[in-house]
Amino acid sequence: MKAFDIMLLDQTRLTRQHFAKGERILSAGQPTDRAVIIESGSAKQSSPWFDGKKYSSGDIINFIEFLALEHYQSNATASHPVVALIFSRADIKEMLDRNHNLTWPLSCMLAIDATKRHSSQVSS
Amino acid sequence: MNIVQLAGKSQRILRMVDGEALFIAGTPATQIYLIDRGALNIVEPYTDRLMRTYLANEIIGLPEVLKGDLWPATAIVRGITDIRVFPAHILKQRIDEMPSEAQTLLQSITHMCA
Numbered sequence: 001m002k003a004f005d006i007m008l009l010d011q012t013r014l015t016r017q018h019f020a021k022g023e024r025i026l027s028a029g030q031p032t033d034r035a036v037i038i039e040s041g042s043a044k045q046s047s048p049w050f051d052g053k054k055y056s057s058g059d060i061i062n063f064i065e066f067l068a069l070e071h072y073q074s075n076a077t078a079s080h081p082v083v084a085l086i087f088s089r090a091d092i093k094e095m096l097d098r099n100h101n102l103t104w105p106l107s108c109m110l111a112i113d114a115t116k117r118h119s120s121q122v123s124s
Numbered sequence: 125m126n127i128v129q130l131a132g133k134s135q136r137i138l139r140m141v142d143g144e145a146l147f148i149a150g151t152p153a154t155q156i157y158l159i160d161r162g163a164l165n166i167v168e169p170y171t172d173r174l175m176r177t178y179l180a181n182e183i184i185g186l187p188e189v190l191k192g193d194l195w196p197a198t199a200i201v202r203g204i205t206d207i208r209v210f211p212a213h214i215l216k217q218r219i220d221e222m223p224s225e226a227q228t229l230l231q232s233i234t235h236m237c238a
Binding site: 064067096099100102103106107109110111112113114116117118 | 175176178182183186187190218219221222223225226229230233234236237
């Protein structure tokens with residue numbers, strides 16, 4: 001999911017991290033205190049509800065979980081070498097708030113609803 | 125002001141009792157709901173199978189309202205429940221004022237609620 005134009009991201013706030021093919025980028029159980037955006041390369045998610053989702057340049061990995069949950073519930077692994085941009089939760093919130101004051105809260109409420117609906121589908 | 129505060133400004137509060145239906149599958153989603161207290165079960169039409177439960181401070185109906193959908197399921201109150209009602213058109217008006225990137229983002233998340 002592309003939430004931002006990657007070219008417009010505040011470069012002073014990010015940390016750049018490199019992942020080799022097959023390396024784990026995000027793990028289930030990790031706190032959602034950071035968001036990972038793919039600058040280049042590709043990754044694959046395995047999760048209880050969106051298994052096999054693929055990410056490419058500009059995508060935020062496991063964005064719904066980032067918005068809705070305190071801990072990631074899915075793993076994401078580099079399918080090809082990945083350069084990732086890492087942002088803190090506070091920075092993402094600030095960027096979305098700067099866009100419009102309802103963007104962050106509405107996104108979070110919708111994401112909470114999405115995880116609630118998908119988790120109930122999985123458990124049934 | 126966040127969405128919970130926005131919905132919380134609504135002075136229209138429904139007090140409902142156990143077993144009452146808040147909305148019925150197949151009817152238009154023209155309002156969103158914020159649960160002040162109590163619980164709301166979402167059940168499948170015809171089978172009444174429990175799909176999920178919403179509790180206090182949770183909002184119901186955002187995806188359906190944003191998509192302009194009919195309610196796909198029925199909502200049944202559990203116990204004494206107070207529900208704040210917020211008209212969809214006010215929320216839609218606010219969203220129409222948002223920048224296009226924000227609207228696109230919200231649409232993407234909304235589609236994941238299907």
